Amino acid sequence: MLDTIKRAFQTKEIRNKLLFVLLGLVIVRIGCNIPVPGVNSNAIQDLLSSNKALNFLDVMTGGSFTRMSIFALNITPYITSSIIIQLLTIAIPKFEEMQKDGEDGRKKLNEYTRYLSIVLAIIEGVALVIGFRNQNLFTSEGYTPVIIAVVAMTAGAAFLMWLGEQITEKGIGNGISIILLINIVARIPSDLITLYNQFIKGAGNITNAIVAAVIIVGIIVAMFVFIVWLQDGERRIPVQYAKKMQGRKLFGGQSSHIPLKVNTAGVIPVIFASSMLQLPIIIASFAGVQPKSGDGATLLEKFLKVCDQSKWCNVTSFAEFKYTLGLLVYIALVIFFAYFYTSVTFNPLEISNNMKKQGGFIPGIRPGKPTTDYLTTILNSIIFIGAVAMVIVCVLPIIFSGAFGANVSFTGTSLIIIVGVIIETLKQIESQLLVRNYQGFLH
Known part of the structure; x- marks a missing residue:
């Protein structure tokens, strides 16, 4: 890099x-x-x-x-x-x-x-x-x-x-x-300052401060490494192209592969899930209604608290912890939108038909419907793995924020976006350097 x-x-x-x-x-x-x-x-x-x-x-x-x-x-x-x-x-x-x-x-x-x-x-x-x-x-x-x-x-x-x-x-x-x-x-700088003041500066003694610093740095580094793996991970399905004669020349016969990314839908399912849960809160806030709990709270105010991520995983009391029900809804929405968005953007039937037209086939799988079924099965398993990995990345900051009161704004969604954009931008720079080198060689 x-x-x-x-x-x-x-x-x-x-x-x-x-x-x-x-x-x-x-x-x-x-x-x-x-x-x-x-x-x-x-x-x-x-x-x-x-x-x-x-x-x-x-x-x-x-x-x-x-x-x-x-x-x-x-x-x-x-x-x-x-x-x-x-x-x-x-x-x-x-x-x-x-x-x-x-x-x-x-x-x-x-x-x-x-x-x-x-x-x-x-x-x-x-x-x-x-x-x-x-x-x-x-x-x-x-x-x-x-x-x-x-x-x-x-x-x-x-x-x-x-x-x-x-x-x-x-x-x-x-x-x-x-x-x-x-x-x-x-x-991020203001969030890091908040973490420093809350857990390191306010630790009480040097030993606790060092332990807190090591834990914070370790969690951040581990999450970044995990997200890099998630962004780059892919399942390569081998494709073989049959040989065919065109005139007096023999074409085809080469091998290729279909790359299926582990995180096929990217960060879109997380954005969709977060947006759906926050939309009622945004609308209610402009109407002057805030999330509340307790005996005097209305049903709407309690519902808004279930939708509020900042209220999840609060272990101070069961009365507050019960609003973590919203986290389960959030996880279900992330997995649902991962399948939904991938089904919209990736069509196994279209891939199968294109392979068949070009004389390609997956070794051991017959062209046509068997290929479509095979791609669908593989895709569904990959989507589930990617969705679970995204849930882990997004839920960990929520758990630490709720359980330990870490008052920071960045979330797992933010980290996924940061890593994804940096990796993609570096690939763009590498491709432009490569094109320039080729042009210099040709000229």
Whole structure:
């Protein structure tokens, strides 16, 4: 990894691309600290900071959500739009044809994704502004501040979408993912300071402080190593292509493989599961309803507490621990969405038909339906392994947070995104260095 980075900075073309990416990320972080005009940002920050259920959304936006900056929506509308369009390619035949239509079809789908992103940004902006207006968090009366706030947040989301595409084209690729990465990484220093003050500085004596430091570092390193294995792990299914005559020449006969990643669905199932549980809390918070427990709490307030990740695994009493029921629902949702999303993005029947058309077959498996059944069986087992691994990564921080009161914002989802984006970005840099070396050799 270090060798790749060193060679990238030694190459002028790649170095300029990296500097362009760095400039873009600096602009992102500056924008995350510019408040939306007309709102009482301090009051909003106090309100949202006390609601730990919104931590996930704040991490994804790099803290700009609680600051209510012009980048408050960040790239979440684009991510949501991309997922929706990807799902629609299965439901709508026209979209499916576009996806198979090569570069032109993908450009058209990207155009639809941009339009939908703007629509979602407007809807989310209006919802946020109405919620804050109902709680008297605007500095002045009238509809002008409301309109300005919606336009500012929508423009911020559109600008970040454009900047992400510029980083993809003129930088090193993965523009949207890199922006998401810097948002998450921006929160890590404050979280590490919190862990230091809570468990090391407040340990009482040097021995306890050293033990606490070793445990914290060990857990973080072990989780990163496990996630790297999860991201790179794959099952390779061998494929043999039959020999055939074309004219006087014999073609085919080579061997290949179908790589099935252990984490086939990536971080999408975790995002879906977290979003579904947090959506009721977000809607209720704008209506002034907070998660509560006890005799005076309503059924809705208790339900919201079940959905609140910050209330899970609290071992202080059974009355609090029972809300860990939400964790079981979360695990079930992660596994369900892992199967659902993989079934949408990976079609064993289509793979089997393509292999058959090209004269390929899996050794020991007949072409056609037996191949489809074989791929489906292997895929289902891999999905389960990957889903369980994701659950382990995501649940461990929740358990430590609930049991030991670790007040940090990063989660297993954050760690998966960080590792996945870094690995993919390094692969992009390596491929660009390789292409440049080939070009230099040919010229």
